[in-house]
Amino acid sequence: MHTLVVGTWAWGDKNIWGWNKELDVKAKEAFDMSLSKGINTFDTAEIYGFGESERCIARYKANQPVASTKNIIIATKFLPLPYKLSYPSSLINALRAIVGNALAETVKLGLTKTVGVSNYSTTQTIKMYDCLQKHNIQLASNQVEFSLLRRSPETSGLITECHKRGIAVLGYSPLAMGRLTGKYSQANSLPANRNLSKINMDELEPLLESMRCIADKRNVSVSSVALNYVICKGVIPLGGARNGKQAEQNAGALGWRLTNEEIARLENGEIDKQVKRKSLLYNDIVATKNQxxxxxxxxxxxxxxxxxxxxxxxxxxxxxxxxxxxxxxxxxxxxxxxxxxxxxxxxxxxxxxxxxxxxxxxxxxxxxxxxxxxx
Incomplete structure (x- = not known):
């Protein structure tokens, strides 16, 4: 798997990202640009655009020369339903074991090369890892939210425990839905359908200013700084790209590393205390599904x-x-x-x-x- 993965949540999604035919053309540009930069892994899910994201990847791939698509890796996700909150814990544990056995079976049957999980806590990840090990199958990855604003996978020890077991950690929303791109500010706010946080852009300005300084010094984009931070933490960022320009900016995160001093500056900068309080409580309490x-x-x-x-x-x-x-x-x-x-x-x-x-x-x-x- 590449150091950087293309996140395709926006491809086909009308509710949050306003998908239309024009964006389809631009997403194709992002796909082509990513491949030209050597980025060959695309993350999707059956729920993204209710399947349209997966169909987009299939269309874009079909229009590429066969030689350029043989190494493409597609990572997709599904949610095993129904999920009932009222199930007794013994039944839930049994169902989790069934899911693990089913994932192992998909590998044995050749339906997929590897299997991973998403939004699993440390305990849940270890349990799934142990279940798959009984079948001599490696748990490939755990996909969780991770960014400068969402650091709980690191502070909770999840990343460390995954790496001990050879499990890759994939970080979705590494750009915080656009907040860490440098594009938005108090004057130029996020689109309403993406403004799902009570954190105001003016509260992030000190952090963004530090990111701009680093970006200018290294001649890269602010987005590249945000993605490189995730890479430096041992996490593979799922950088969303809605057009060719964004895909090119994402690729700018490769080939260099933030220094320890730069990382400390980003983590310990004078971010508004209210933002730190909001982020910490949100991260540590709501970090994963089924915590x-x-x-x-x-x-x-x-x-x-x-x-x-x-x-x-x-x-x-x-x-x-x-x-x-x-x-x-x-x-x-x-x-x-x-x-x-x-x-x-x-x-x-x-x-x-x-x-x-x-x-x-x-x-x-x-x-x-x-x-x-x-x-």
Whole structure:
């Protein structure tokens, strides 16, 4: 697999990225440019554009000379459904084992060369690794969100544990949906359908200024700095490219490395304290789908001092499931210590703005005030 992977979430996606025929032409340019730069791995999923992303790759590949496509690697994903929150833990563990055995079978049958997982916690990754090892099959990768603004895979030890086992870590949203490209600012805000975070662009300006200084010094783009940071952390970035220019900028992240001093400057710069608080709590509590509950509670206990007392409240599951307004009057995350506590309607709530949380967690309420349960 290449040091850099092309992320294709935007290809075919109308809801977030506004896909149309014009963008189809530009995405083809991104595909061609990536191959010309030696980047031959493309990440997709059946849910991206409801299959259109996969179809785009097939079309673009078909228009390439056979010689240039023989080394193309396509990584796609699927979500094994149905997923029921109310399953007893013993049943969930059995189902996870079935998934592992099924993944092993796909390799044995030659349906795929390798298998990986996405948004798995450290514990879940190790369990899947052990399951596949029984079949003498290597778990190839774990795909998680990772960027300068989302560092929990590093701080939690997930990256280290993956590397110990030869598992590649793929980082999606390494550019934070455009926030770390240098294109957007308080005056030039993100498109509304991509502004899924409560972090304002003016709060990121100190970080972006540091990134610009490094980019100017190295004669690369701000995007290249963001992607190179991910590479320096031992993570393979999934750099989205909607056109040829973006693909070329992404390729600018290759062939060099940030110095330790530059990394420290980016990590310890004078970013607004509110941004650090938001990012840390979001990262450490909402980092992965199906996060183990013991880890949730430990993380919450570790970082609860970062939140003001007004961020800690109690909610009743009946209020949540019915969509009635609960206190506090904002979006929250729900942390439960065990399955039994869910049944007793005794849940801790941590008020914290979320980004892309709908991709990770189970939704309970039907209104704009959405509550998510970490199971």
């Amino acid at each position: 183990d509950q013991q880890e949730n509670i430990a993380i919450l206990d570790k970082h609860c001092h970062l939140a003001d007392s007004k961020f800690i409240e109690r909610c009743d599951l009946k209020d949540i499931s019915s969509g009635r307004n609960c206190s506090p009057p904002e979006q929250c995350l729900l942390i439960s210590s065990s399955y039994n506590s869910i049944k007793k309607h005794s849940l801790k709530a941590v008020l914290e703005p979320k980004e892309d949380a709908n991709q990770f967690l189970h939704t309970f309420s039907r209104r704009k005030r959405v509550f998510y349960l970490l199971s």
